[in-house]
Amino acid sequence: MPFKSIYEMTNKAIAIELANRIEQLRLEQNISQKSIANEIGITDRSYRNFKKGQATLETVIGILRVLGRLENLNNFIPEEPISPLALLETKSKLRARASKQASDNDKTNDKEEW
Numbered sequence: 001m002p003f004k005s006i007y008e009m010t011n012k013a014i015a016i017e018l019a020n021r022i023e024q025l026r027l028e029q030n031i032s033q034k035s036i037a038n039e040i041g042i043t044d045r046s047y048r049n050f051k052k053g054q055a056t057l058e059t060v061i062g063i064l065r066v067l068g069r070l071e072n073l074n075n076f077i078p079e080e081p082i083s084p085l086a087l088l089e090t091k092s093k094l095r096a097r098a099s100k101q102a103s104d105n106d107k108t109n110d111k112e113e114w
Contacts, residue, residue, distance in 0.1 A: 012053055013053075014053075015053030015054070015055075016051075016053035018053070018060075019050055019051050020051075021022060022060070022063055022067070023045070023051060026067060033047050033048075034047075035084075036066050036067075039062075039066050040062030040063065040065070042062070073097065
C-alpha cells in the first residue's frame with residue numbers, strides 16, 4: 001500500500017488491508033484460524049469479523065501475539081522521541097510538592113460561616 005494512496009482509502013478499506021496482511025502472516029506460518037481463535041479466546045465468527053476489518057484492537061493484538069509478531073506494533077505507531085527542549089519545559093512544570101490539605105477544623109469553620 002503506497003503511502004500516498006492510504007489517504008484515499010476509507011477507514012474500512014485500511015482495516016481490511018491490515019487484516020489481509022496479518023492473514024498472510026498466518027498463512028506463512030501455517031496456523032489455522034480456529035487455533036488462533038481458540039488461543040486468544042474468541043469465536044470463529046469473531047475471527048471472520050477480523051478478516052472483514054471489524055475486529056477490536058485487543059483481538060488484533062492477540063492475533064499478532066499468537067503469530068509472534070507483536071513487534072509489528074512498533075512499526076504501526078512508532079514511539080516518538082521527546083525533543084530535549086520539550087523535556088526541559090516539562091520538567092520545569094512538574095510539581096515538586098503536594099499542596100497543603102485543609103484540616104478538619106478549616107472545613108467546619110467554612111460551614112459555620114454559611
